[in-house]
Amino acid sequence: MGYLKETGLGESFQPFSVFREYFGFVPNLFLAQTLLPRVIAAESALATAILFERRCLPQVLKERMLLALAAACGSTYSVGLGSQMLNLLGASDSKAELSSRDALLAAFTVKLATRSSSMSREDIERTAAGGWTNESLLEAVLLAGLGNFLCTLSVGLGAEPDFAAPPHLGTATSLDIGSPERESFGPYLYAKEMPSDFAPFSFLRDNFGFVPNLFQIQALCPAAVVAEVEAMRLILLTDDVLKRKQKERILLAVSGSNQNTYCVAVYAEILTLSGVSAEESYKIAADHWQAGLSELDNVLLDFAVKLSARPEEFSLEDVESLRRQGLSDEQILEAVAVTALTQFLNTVQQGIGAVPDFAPRHSFHLDTGNKANLSYPDSRPNQRDEPPDPDAELVRKAQAGDLHAFEVLVERHSKRIYRTLVGLLGSPEEARDGMQDTFLKAFQHLAGFQGRSKFSTWLLTIANNAGLQRLRERRPMESLDDDGPEGEEGFRPRQVRAWTDDPEQLCAQAEVRSLVENCLKKLPSKYRVVVLLRDFEQLSAEDAAEALGLQVPALKSRLLRGRLMLREALAPYFAKSPTGVGA
């Protein structure tokens, strides 16, 4: 018996049949989770896609890699199981049996699983130099994620070993690449394009508003993406045991503790759909005790962070601390599963080097206590006393099912949403489609809008995500920030002739409008959208930054650059000619 209660699921429970087929029995790790069959189903799907099914890597090598990883993580349970599996496959569990090429891949997997934040492109390149293909490397990354997932589960559940770990495998492995730690930008692997109707991507678009790069890069292994999205659906996006909000906080806190800027940034952005401000999300990731949560929520996050960051200290007492808060065994099991899933996602992201879908609003640093932390401001600079949201009453009615109220909101905000999308996409036709996406998505998530930001800002955030998604589909795998350096650096005004006093009077209003539109279309989208939100829509820097997922200084920097570029484009029309008359 592990830490939690168990129950019988019957011989016909399909995931157990899958485990029996591979292992020859149902490991205790899964028997310890019978309180929540859907969680076992999710794990079965992940294990099938990543471990059980044959892809590029031989089965024996995969098991050896998992064993090395389990030993490095100090997971007695996984070492015992892995060693037994190798025996079943007729292979030795000795590291000496690995060829140098296999050892290179195993070392890569171990480093990824144990020191993922120090992974760099160099690690991938060094391993690839051993003759491993992109597909094999992706499989190794997924295995590292799965290994971490299983180790976290076994520690959190206190799963009783199915087999004793052989004495020679009881300590951490010495396998290590030992590359210097350095900053490196991904993605490290190339991706192939998936059809737009690929079901997991449609699911992610429907639920998150976009397909995070993390999943797009894994398109080389569609079965893994299917299983991961299914695992997220079954473990994270449910609301019947732990509340979805509690689980999302676990994801943020564990990712923060792992210093995984990518997962924090993406999930903070996703949570804005529910009206949770990015600032609140970052506080949870940085130090949940400072985020104003209830004691129960704080203890729950302590539990998850300890399980992921200090598994060697984890014990039954941690489980009891949650029971004392009134949590049921089902809820504790789900907390363990969400922590394990976060470990999986963090590990895979570090392995493939998925680039941020959104500029992270805050970066990670180690404080003097050597504790992983995020830095965040206590409050936004220049934060004002917010007037009441003028849309609040209509939103309340729409949330209560009044479609007419929602229609009024659509009419009230459609022009601004359209203009924002033109700003991002540069195309009026695409902007109209994006506008539909935005309002349909807003309606779908309206019940979750909690009014922590203004409705108009929330709507703009959805529009921004919808626009970014369309841009990504247009130019997959390119960073949206590839338009060169920001700010005034690297951009020097060349047109320095004085302008006429009343440039607008030089031509008719319609001509000015057409001229401005044409010049704006020539700007890179990241500048265009900022100029439109600030100078046309008159949004404050803080609101525009929140809607676009930027920090205020970054927004100001883009605004200046955009204004100067636009000035440059308009100058030939409005500058005085050398004779003193408008050109």
Added chain:
Amino acid sequence: MITCADFMAELGNYLDEGVADEVRMQLENHLAHCQTCQVIVDSTRKTVRIVTDSGCFDLPEAVLKPITAEIMAKIRGKQG
């Protein structure tokens, strides 16, 4: 005495009136002597004004109405 590069670094905040009084005085001292920066400030202000007043990317009601109707029809369809 600040340089043109210093001035450009503060231009965004200066245009949005987001600089401290002391910095603003330094910037305006520079402006009083630098015609190039004067032109850039003046023309960038005019650029902002032109964009603000341009009515750019406006959706005429005649175009907007059918789009709004389509959105609401899809929502009602999903509800039904």
